[in-house]
Amino acid sequence: MEIRKWEDLPEDCLANVFRRVGMESLLLDVPFVCKSWYRATLNPFCWERLDFYNIMFAPKDYLFYVIFDDDGVRMVHRLMVEYRIKEFSVDSMIKFLANRSSGNCIVLDLPANGCREEVFRFVIDKCPALRCLSFSCNLFKTDHLSIIQELIEKCKHLEFLNILDFTVSNLKEIVAKIGRNCQHIRGLGAPFAYIGEEEAAAIVxxxxxxxxxxxxxxxxxxxxxxxxxxxxxxxxxxxxxNCSGCKIDDKLLELASHIHTFKYEV
Structure with missing residues (x-):
């Protein structure tokens, strides 16, 4: 029985495997094995999931990086060594990989402490097929509501939207926009939000x-x-x-009994 070598597999088969290994391996491990593997990593389907959550902006100049955990430290250090980078730019990295995905990115986690408005608009234009998006408005200079509404209009395939460090007061308008434009929406993350009468009614x-x-x-x-x-x-x-204003009691637990996972603090 003939045994085929991994490097001899068709490029589309290799890409189908490599798209599952994660962004760090795609950048720092797979391309250096052999030429066929390197060519396969250039396939846009390898870049369906882009995770920058743990690589965070330094707000002063955006050229240096602040790291959220040890995984981010390791990845950025390896990138700088392998590619001989003197100054690491999160802006450039996000744009580079958004371009490489050629519109195939479906899951995008932007830095936990925010990204520049210009970078955000760039990736939204480059990734119209997004299904899951997580981002922070922390570094936006323009009105947050208008930017989020623009996002919702462009990314009509969104299934999950997570707005970190929620500072937008117009939740009801955002929810209404999602309801009108995102027919496939299944999940919403709005931590640190205010949920009053209008907001609750908008969600329902x-x-x-x-x-x-x-x-x-x-x-x-x-x-x-x-x-x-x-x-x-x-x-x-x-x-x-960690919500305020409401104590979870037996009556609420009974109302929530149909929910598979109900997280709260008594």
Missing amino acids: TNLPNINYLVLTHSRIDRKYLVEILQGCKRLFHLDVS
């Missing part, structure tokens, strides 16, 4: 079939949590950990 009215809702560290009164529990019958995962 515009996202009644939502499966995942993350409202950690938010302000939400009991009656509005009840409204969401009663109005969103298809919730599979609800996270209200």
Whole structure:
């Protein structure tokens, strides 16, 4: 029986394997094995998932990096050594990989402490097929609401949107926009949000079939949590950990009994 070598596999087969190994291996391991593997890593389908969450901007000049955990430290150090980079630019890295994906990126995690508005607009234009997006508005200079609305209009295939460090006061407008433009939406993350009467009504009215809702560290009164529990019958995962304004009791737990994962702090 003939045994085929990995390097002799067709490029599309290699790309189908390599797209599962993660961004770090695609940049720092796979390309250096052999020429055929290097060529395979240039296939846009290898870059469906881009994760910059742990590589964070330094707000003063954007040329140096601040690292969120040890994985980020290792990856950036290896990049600088392997590619002989003297000054690491998160801006350039994000743009480079967004371009390499050629519109095939479906999962994008931007730096946890934010990215520049210009970079954000760039990747949204380059990645129209996004299904899952996580980002922070922390470094945006323009009105946050207008930028998010622009994103929602362009990325109509979104299934999960996570807005880190939620500082936008117009949640009801954002939810309404999502409901009108993103027919495939299944999850919303809005930590640190304020959930009042209008916000709760907007969630129930515009996202009644939502499966995942993350409202950690938010302000939400009991009656509005009840409204969401009663109005969103298809919730599979609800996270209200570290929220203020509402104490979880037996009655609320009974209302939430249909939810597979209900995270809270008593």
